[in-house]
Structures are given as C-alpha cells and as structure tokens.
Amino acid sequence: MRASQVAAGETIAQQRCAVCHGDQGQSVAPDFPRLAGQNANYLYKQLVDFSEGRRRSPVMLDKAQALSPEQMYAVGLYYQGLKPSVTLAADAPLAQVGQFVYDRGNPYTSLPACVTCHGTGARGTAELPRLAGQHPEYLIKQVKAFKSGDRANDNTIMHLIASRVSDMELQAVATYLGGLK
Numbered sequence: 001m002r003a004s005q006v007a008a009g010e011t012i013a014q015q016r017c018a019v020c021h022g023d024q025g026q027s028v029a030p031d032f033p034r035l036a037g038q039n040a041n042y043l044y045k046q047l048v049d050f051s052e053g054r055r056r057s058p059v060m061l062d063k064a065q066a067l068s069p070e071q072m073y074a075v076g077l078y079y080q081g082l083k084p085s086v087t088l089a090a091d092a093p094l095a096q097v098g099q100f101v102y103d104r105g106n107p108y109t110s111l112p113a114c115v116t117c118h119g120t121g122a123r124g125t126a127e128l129p130r131l132a133g134q135h136p137e138y139l140i141k142q143v144k145a146f147k148s149g150d151r152a153n154d155n156t157i158m159h160l161i162a163s164r165v166s167d168m169e170l171q172a173v174a175t176y177l178g179g180l181k
C-alpha cells in the first residue's frame with residue numbers, strides 16, 4: 001500500500017511540482033522551498049491549508065486545489081523519503097549565534113528556543129516542519145509572514161514566536177539552519 005502510494009506521489013511530483021521544487025525536491029531557487037526530507041503529515045497539512053485558502057499563496061492555490069486528499073498524502077510521502085540538501089553557511093560566526101538562538105532562544109526577551117518544537121537537528125516531527133537544510137531566504141520570509149499575519153494558518157504559536165524574534169536573530173538562525181544536515 002505504502003509503496004504504491006509513494007509511486008503515485010512520485011508521478012504527481014515529477015509532472016506537477018518538479019518545475020519549481022526541483023527534480024528531487026531540492027529546489028535551487030530560494031523562492032521555492034525544498035521539500036526533500038520534509039515530514040509527510042506537515043506537507044499534507046500545508047497542501048490542505050493552501051487549497052482552502054488558509055495559507056495564502058497565489059502560486060500554490062490552484063496546484064493544491066487540483067489534488068485529492070489521497071494525492072496530497074501520496075506526494076507528501078514521496079517527498080518525505082527523499083534525501084534533504086543543505087546551503088552551506090557563508091558566515092560561520094553568524095551561524096554560531098543562530099545555533100544559540102535555536103537551542104536556547106533569547107532568555108532576555110522571552111523568545112522560546114526553537115529546539116523545543118522543531119527538535120534536535122531541526123528535523124521536526126510528524127506534524128512539525130523540518131527546518132534543517134531549508135533555504136535561509138525562505139525561512140526568513142516565512143517567519144516574517146507569520147509576524148505580519150500574511151501567513152495565518154498558524155495564528156497562535158509561530159505568530160507569537162515571530163513577534164518576538166529580532167531581525168538579527170532571524171538572520172542568524174536561518175543561516176544556521178540552512179547549513180544543517
């Protein structure tokens with residue numbers, strides 16, 4: 001059952017998603033998130049949120065609406081099984097600050113540590129996104145979208161985090177995460 005779902009997911013991914021998200025889910029352009037190694041349940045939730053307009057994206061709306069729930073899950077399973085890639089951190093000292101923010105948050109401004117939810121190595125959980133190896137620009141854009149309310153499919157947790165993170169902390173944590181395998 002699972003093998004046939006993955007195969008069905010691969011066909012959909014190659015035909016409808018690869019042009020933006022990359023052949024192996026490892027997109028090159030930072031406008032398009034990397035999906036390789038991302039958790040299937042999280043991917044499924046995002047596709048449902050796009051299709052119902054809860055997560056606003058003019059680009060993803062019709063792509064998600066064209067999928068049945070079974071197809072959304074199949075494509076998520078396929079991407080979950082692919083090998084994630086990384087963006088090597090160009091600025092090592094900044095990445096170290098990012099590691100501190102990731103592991104400890106900012107105790108002086110009550111910024112919670114990312115690790116408590118996104119996990120050791122930023123691999124996420126079934127429901128929570130993997131952040132390791134994602135394009136830094138994409139991570140920054142999403143956190144800013146949570147802050148402004150433009151991304152409102154998680155209006156409580158990430159909105160609160162995003163409202164407390166400074167620009168410097170965000171640059172640093174995104175640099176760190178992009179280089180994490």
Ligand code: HEC
Pocket residue numbers: 012013016017018019020021031032033035038043046047056057059060063064067075129
């Ligand atoms: C024309 C380009 C394009 C195509 C084709 C495309 N996407 Fe996307 N996708 C995007 C963009 C741009 C975003 C980022 C949207 C945002 O900024 O919130 C995105 C975001 C996503 C996300 C959210 C990832 C995350 O980390 O939260 C998922 C899941 C996704 N796409 C799945 C798919 C699937 C599955 C297909 C094929 C059925 C597909 N996309 C086809 C451009 C595309």
Ligand code: HEC
Pocket residue numbers: 033045101102112113114115116117118128129130131139140142143153154157158161165173
């Ligand atoms: C209390 C739990 C929690 C903490 C702490 C947390 N997050 Fe999240 N984060 C979430 C949840 C839940 C989502 C998924 C929301 C959704 O369903 O779209 C998420 C989503 C994200 C996304 C979107 C990923 C994508 O692929 O689009 C980014 C980026 C992110 N978090 C960054 C961070 C950073 C950076 C920190 C630390 C400063 C952090 N998070 C701390 C719960 C948390």
